[in-house]
Amino acid sequence: MSDQSSSLPRLSYFTGRGVAEKIRLVLAESGTEYEDIDLGKFDVKAKEKTPPFEELKRAGKLAFDKVPLWEEPDGFRVVQSLAILRHVARTRGLYGANPRESAACDMIIEGVEEVTARARSLTSLSPDDLSEQLPIILGEELPQWLGHFERVIGNNGSGEGFFVGTAVSVADTSVFGFLELLVDNGLMEVLENSYPRLRSFFERMRQRPNLARYIASPKRNPPVQLLNG
Secondary structure, X not given: OOOOOOOOOEEEEOOOOHHHHHHHHHHHHHOOOOEEEEOOOOOOOOOOOOHHHHHXXXXXXXXXXOOOEEXXXXXXXXXXXXXXXXXXXXXXXXXXXXXXXXXXXXXXXXXXXXXXXXXXXXXXXXXXXXXXXXXXXXXXXXXXXXXXXXXXXXXXXXXXXXXXXXXXXXXXXXXXXXXXXXXXXXXXXXHHHHOHHHHHHHHHHHOOHHHHHHHHOOOOOOOOOOOOO
């Protein structure tokens, strides 16, 4: 991997959407130009993950020997996906209009993290565990979380705008990313039938010009399939 200086910030991560995708969505909404560095396909069983990743480790660029890694042209670096997400949102005006709105953004970010982790756990379950967990996660936990998000957006003004305050924020890109995961896995009817505010929100978000361009980009990584990895 070249270590030459760049005039653009860099986001380095393994092949795929993974935990870096929430960062890419807020970068897209903000119109930020950056280099999306593909470190290769992650092999959980390999002692050394990929050559580019090992090079980053040897160079001392990874505080905890993990990615994603965010690097700015002056040498500033951050790891941990939520730290990067908050930094990017904060420095691009997408973190609420005041400290209370920022706290509300944090609340929603963490809610999205919790339910997304549960949904993504389906990709690594054995067949026996999957048959046990599938009705719990998709039949009980997922509807409960969608109900929470439906209520939260409904309590903000008319319920036809954003999750926090009166402007788009990292809270919105985070919820959008979660809803997109559901839609990509054939669960659109869940939104259509039971959560009209979330359905409307999802449509509004994916029509925002910057997000629409990113969504349509041929360079975007393919969706995560919850039931076959």
